[in-house]
Amino acid sequence: MLVAAGYVSRDSWVPKAGQLWGVSQRSGGQTTGLDGHDQAGAHAGHDHGDDTSLRLSEQARKNIGLQLVTVELRDFCRTINVPALIKKRPGRTDIKVSAPMTGIVTRVYPLRGEAVAAGQPLFDLRLTHEDLVDTQRAFLETVEQLDVIRREVDRIAKVTSSGAVAGKRLLERRYEQQQAEARLRAQRQALVLHGLTEEQVRRIETARRLLQQVTVFAPPPVERTDSHPAGHLLQVSRIDVEPGEHVEAGDLLCVLSDHGTLYIEGRAFEEDSADLTEAATQGTEITALIETSNRGPRTVSGLKIFYVENEVELESRALRFYVELRNELVRDEQTADGHRFIGWRFKPGQRVQLLVPVERWENRLVLPVDAVVREGPEWFVFQENGDRFFRKSVHVQYRDQRWVVLANDGTLFPGDRVAASGAYQIHLAMKNKAGGAAAPHAGHHH
Template sequence: MRPNLSKLPWAAIRIVMSVVIVVAVGLSYSLWWPPLSGWIDTTLSAQRTASAANENGHAADDAPESGVAEVTSLELTPQARMNLGLTPEFLTPIELSNYRRSITVPAVVVAKPGRSSIVVSSPLNGVVTHVHAVTGEAVQPGDLLFEVRLTYEDLVETQTAYLKTISELEVENREIVRLEEATRSGAISGKQLLERRYAKEKLEAFAKSQREALRLHGLSDRQIEAIGRDGKLLGDLKIVAPDVDSHAQDDELRLSQIAAHPVSFTQSLDTPLPKAHSSEQKLLVIDDLRIHKGQAITSGERLCSLSDYTQLFIEGKAFENDVTAIAEAAQQGWTVDAVFSGSTGQQVVRGLNLAFVSNSIHPESRTLSLFVELPNEMVRDKTNAEGQRFVAWKYRLGQRLELRIPVEEWENQIVLPIDAVVKEGADWFVFQQNGKHFTRVPVHVRHRDQRTVVIANDGSIYPGDVIARKAAHQMQMAIKNQSGGAIDPHAGHAH
């Protein structure tokens, strides 16, 4: 009798079916196990190979292969622009300009020979009665520096002899007038009148020679005439500041009758300065003051020196190999840039004229000297309660700097600051502004130095495009960060 499965409980049916399946799998083991084992081994091996390749070659995978899209544009908020220093002056359209490739040479500020220094000497012997100047004070041509009482015997004797001759001439003239009247009336003969006229001619000849002697001592015609007119000897000498450009101050000695403006004088601060202190005149600084009141001085003795700092020279020292390039720059009339370094950074003075280039090379250092004109600027001008004026100049003798001398000129070039480009591998990039976005654009750098780069005008960027002229390195770091790549702290720096 066959069992009725429909009447068996469901649990018993599951047990029977499980036993049947286990028996069937065991009987067919040799048929299905080898293929399944091979498939499992192949799959595991492929997964291990892919994992190793991903670990070793992850840095070389391109963004599209890794599934991450490369970012080439950056949106900057107004605050971000200010943080990067992208003010309107650093977001300007490209303009074609001429680029001059330059060489840098060390230099120093020096005096202008024959112009920057003036020596004041005593023209005659005497004793200093007053010193109006102080060391470091600023004066102008015509200002009174020293007063001297003359002790020069030859000058005193010549003045005395000339004054005596002038007096004798006056007596002879009166006598001649009297004799002429007497001769016309017949009271005396004409012989006496003729003798007086001969005596007058002799006195006139003496007076002429004495006037020439006084001129040799430094007196002018006006001063000599004053001696004869006033009958007084000139005993006090006033020494004033000379003029660098004009010799009008040196045409005559400043003797006792000549008015001169003293350098130092006491006045209230409300009193206007005399006309001599007009800003239109040159200022001379008193250096090396060597005399004092009561000191006896001799003719030709140095009293002080005055320095004119309004125009100086920069002396550059170029190497012997740069002689040809510097000569070409001088021939072309190209201007020179001076770079001063200080605590606040570098200051560049542009457009200086190359005055001349030395015709000889220093035998020991093998350097060539070149001289550049440097107009100076006054940075301080103060007058104290005693009327003494002190000034300070921007550029000082002995100050060290660098000169940038152009040696080659390229016309119609795209010239940008060095901070406007960034290097990534073999590529150079600039950032072009498109509204709020800054797009990274690859460019070809033809030439670069420490300050500027020359970009090839090959169509990557055009004149008129607005380019960020600084912070290219920071924007490149931001793009790398957005792309998900590791940030290289040295990216964009060329070592």
């Protein structure tokens, strides 16, 4: 009867029995899931023997951009990190070139951005001011009258010596000559006050012609030093007039800029004023991290604070101080038509981080900040030993944006090599290794 009952219900128990038989017999006795997944290979390739070390192949080292650093004892300067901006030097960087007299612009020599040297022509102006024309005409008339008077004085002096003419007449002529010379000096000064140079006035006197056009030349830099990186070239940063435009005396023609030396303006906290004053007084060298591109900041060392303001901003409570920055010339080219263009590495407006040393520590273990990884209260470094990296727990005594100072407690010794860049990737790989692979059915839909 049992056999008969089993035969009648065979459609329900035969498939399940076959399935259970497959579980025990497939792949030489290896266990597989009911859905056919091989659970024996779920963790294949993982080394669960030690979760504090990791072996890296050469390809893996390249993939994570691994760089190693050697542990060594050295002196370390604790710094305060101050945000800053590169600024122009007031009264030094920009030079405004104004129209020396009223006229019409007939020619503009430079292009915007062009580099010009002192004495290089910038603009031509055709003079139209009536007062200047009248002053030139009066000056020429006085020059001609003085020539006549001088010849007359010479003639009378000759005949007076022979007794033909009384000496009184000679005295009158000489007095008239003195009056003309005084009038000429006053008119010469009037022309200079109108904007003419001494050379231009002499040219009017020599050529006996009115000056109809004046050329405006590039002035010399405000400060002249032998070590100027661009040889005292000025750059035309603005041109404010066009040919044919009428300008009055004093109107702005262009702005020339000298970026050879700039300022870094730091904005520190009020409580840092004592440290900043001490650094300025002692001439402490500070470091600037200047943002340049995606390649990372550019480090400029050996800078010094030359001025700390004597007041704190009311709203921001920031204390400003200034550092002088010598610029670097990165471009100097001349076009086929003779225009010269230069380019500077550092530009006003670039953001900067200033590192101001405030305390010096001797014989410390110092590593790059990327060499240490934090997880909760623990800090780790990864020491190289052959082709493996071992995780070491360390005590961090100080940390800033660039460096960490570790306690010299025997965890690391001078000469050890640890991962600098790529340490965080090693840390993640060790965590994955310690936790095992993800669940074999994660993400599957059956």
